[in-house]
Amino acid sequence: MFLSAIVMACGKGERFGSNKLMAKLKGKELIRYTLDALPAELFSEILVITKYKEILDLVTEYPAPFFGIYTDDPEGGQDATIRCGVRNLSSNSDGCMFIAADQPLKQKSSLQKQIALYQQYFQKGEEHFVALSFQGKKGNPVIFPKSSYKELLEITDGQTGSTVLRAHPDALVLSEACCAAEMMDIDSLEDLREVERILLQKDGF
Known part of the structure; x- marks a missing residue:
């Protein structure tokens, strides 16, 4: 199975006040948490879609299958980010995980489990x-066929x-995350401080 991933890293961060994906969380850029959580060995390509040069530069520190893709959409809208990502997918792609770049508490084990479930259906x-979900509530990321x-x-x-997804309700399958914290995203400085608190108490996480 040729599995792709599209990391959506274009958000304007209006509530945050700056490019939140480059904000430091325990001394590490926020976007690195997402990139490091991805089980790279299970993907044939991981495309990081962004309009920020600093993120493109950061992605060059990661070996293949990570690739930075520039989009010049001034609004950073999800629709434009998705279209840019899909246009750049390999023609061999059998499925693609769309993952937000601002959820730093994602666990690699949860993503591995999600991919394994998709692969089970693919093989059949x-x-x-x-x-990915928690207690039956759909979250992010989602693998699209x-x-x-x-x-x-x-x-x-x-x-x-x-x-x-709404056009195919019967085709949606949920894969349970390890914990509720994986669904947290960063929209404000308050969110960043809350996630940092959780990381500092990692035994509880």
Whole structure:
């Protein structure tokens, strides 16, 4: 199975006040938590879609299958980020994990479990959307089958991958995360401080 990943790293960070993905969390850039959580050995390509030069430079520190892809969309909208990512996927791609870059508490074991579930369906010739979840509530990331790429390319301003998911409700499968903290994202400085508190008390996490 040729599995792709698209790391969505274009957000404007309006509530945060700056490029939140380069903010330091325990001395480490926020985006590195996402990149380091990805089980790179299970992917054939990992595309980091961004409009920020500093993130493109950071991605060069990671070996293949990590690749930085520049998008010049001034708004950093999810729809443009998704379309840019899908356009740059290899023609061999059998499925793609779309993952937000601002959820630093993702656990590699949860992503491995999610990928294994997608692969089980793929090997049976079944195409499903597999979303990470907690206690039955869908979260991020989501693995999209190749058959949905055309629909993703057709989403318009203000739409997201959820638009495509809603068109295929019976094809969605949930994969349980290790803990609720994996669903936390960083939108403000207060969020960053809360995540840092959790990391400092990692035994509880």
